[in-house]
Amino acid sequence: MSRYDRQMRIEGWDQEKVSKATVLVAGVGALGSFIATNMTLSGIGQLILVDMDTIETSNLNRQLLFRKRDVRKYKTEVAAKVLRRLNPDIDIVSLPERLETIKRTHYEKADVIVAGLDSFDARRWLNSLSVHLKKPLISGGMYGLMGHVQRIIPYDTPCFECQPLISQEKLSQACSPLGEMRKDQPKKPEAPMPAVATMSMIIAGIISQETMKHIMKLGEPLDNYLFYDGKSNTTTVLHLERKFNCPVCGDFYALDEATLTVEDGETIGELTTRVAFAFGLADPKLMLKGVILDKEIVISKKTLKSGSKLFVMDERLAKPLKLLIQTHKD
Ligand SMILES: [Zn+2]
Structure with missing residues (x-):
């Protein structure tokens, strides 16, 4: 020793x-x-x-x-x-x-x-x-x-x-369908x-x-x-304080106002990737009216209406997040 x-x-x-x-x-x-x-x-x-x-x-x-x-x-x-x-x-x-x-x-x-x-x-x-x-x-x-x-x-x-x-800034980028998470847009070096x-x-x-x-x-x-x-x-x-509505460690989320903009033609899979990025999640599942949405579903007025409330579940969230859907045309 x-x-x-x-x-x-x-x-x-x-x-x-x-x-x-x-x-x-x-x-x-x-x-x-x-x-x-x-x-x-x-x-x-x-x-x-x-x-x-x-x-x-x-x-x-x-x-x-x-x-x-x-x-x-x-x-x-x-x-x-x-x-x-x-x-x-x-x-x-x-x-x-x-x-x-x-x-x-x-x-x-x-x-x-x-x-x-x-x-x-x-x-x-x-x-x-x-x-x-x-x-x-x-x-x-x-x-x-x-x-x-x-x-x-x-x-x-x-x-x-x-x-x-x-x-x-990053969060708003990810919450917009025109954000950098779209595959067709190369990341700026x-x-x-x-x-x-x-x-x-x-x-x-x-x-x-x-x-x-x-x-x-x-x-x-x-x-x-x-x-x-x-x-x-x-x-x-x-001495920073914990945020009671932090999406990662908060005991209570007040994310009803968090609006997620979607575009017709976007798939649930693409939307899931954006949500994962926006909230730092691992493998989120999106749920609408008690049903987990299949990643292959293409978003349209029929599949996801403006004003719908989407629940996000992930192993890293103690409770599901609630997101308000807004379609691009509104
Ligand atoms: Zn936190």
């Missing part, structure tokens, strides 16, 4: 708890690779690395685990190899796949899920899964010299969807965000420390949203 001697001198540190814990790292980019490094150095029991991306030359300014010769290799594969050398005692699982396609058991056995994701959609997807599985989620993001960390304890602290700050090594280390350091604290029940946890401005070196902690 001499490897961990110095950290075990911290009052309240419990190395046995650390060595038995499993942490799932969603996204092994700048944040994820520093988080994984911290977990490995600290002697975590098991580390599950999930990322479908391969290494690009532009990652090398801030991603310590990767070298030039690793370009085009899977991030999780290279990271696992380097980390195993760093500390052979850690059980490291490399999953070069999409978050959505890995086995559910990987999430279920994690004590904490940590996320360093650059995609808004992936964050929403992971948030609703974490709430559904009641798994703590510690998530962070960066933009240049600004960064944030959010600690989500399902049904205790607000989840990602409880925040009124974001998501409205997003410009790469500014990113630097120092910020990655700071934000990943805070996420890692909150993760270790959670595992050991050590100290005061972040409650619950931290904003860090690297330009002025100031830290702001916001």
Whole structure:
């Protein structure tokens, strides 16, 4: 145990708890690779690395685990190899796949899920899964010299969807039939965000420390949203409140006013995809007057009238959502 001697001198540190814990790292980019490094150095029991991306030359300014010769290799594969050398005692699982396609058991056995994701959609997807599985989620993001960390304890602290700050634009896009979820419309490529090594280390350091604290029940946890401005070196902690009508973690939804616009010719399958995207759901079923609608049904005035109330059921929702249908011509 001499490897961990110095950290075990911290009052309240419990190395046995650390060595038995499993942490799932969603996204092994700048944040994820520093988080994984911290977990490995600290002697975590098991580390599950999930990322479908391969290494690009532009990652090398801030991603310590990767070298030039690793370009085009899977991030999780290279990271696992380097980390195993760093500390052979850690059980490291490399999953070069999409978050959505890995086995559910990987999430279920994690004590904490940590996320360093650059995609808004992936964050929403992971948030609703974490709430559904009641798994703590510690998530962070960066933009240049600004960064944030959010600690989500399902049904205790607000989840990602409880925040009124974001998501409205995306939500309205998804609620309109002309939104970007239509297959015939290619997604606009997003410009790469500014990113630097120092910020990655700071934000990943805070996420890692909150993760270790959670595992050991050590100290005061972040409650619950931290904003860090690297330009002025100031830290702001916001105590966000849960939203009682949050579609993911709320006890009560007041979504009768949520109007869903549909177009003639759209199928129930296409509509289901939009609803899944809009509310961060896994596999929603749409129900009309007690009947689950077949995905092949083509929407017309006969199949779905304006003013109809549609119920959305999904394993991640405690109660069905109610949506008011509006046809495009109204
Ligand atoms: Zn919520």
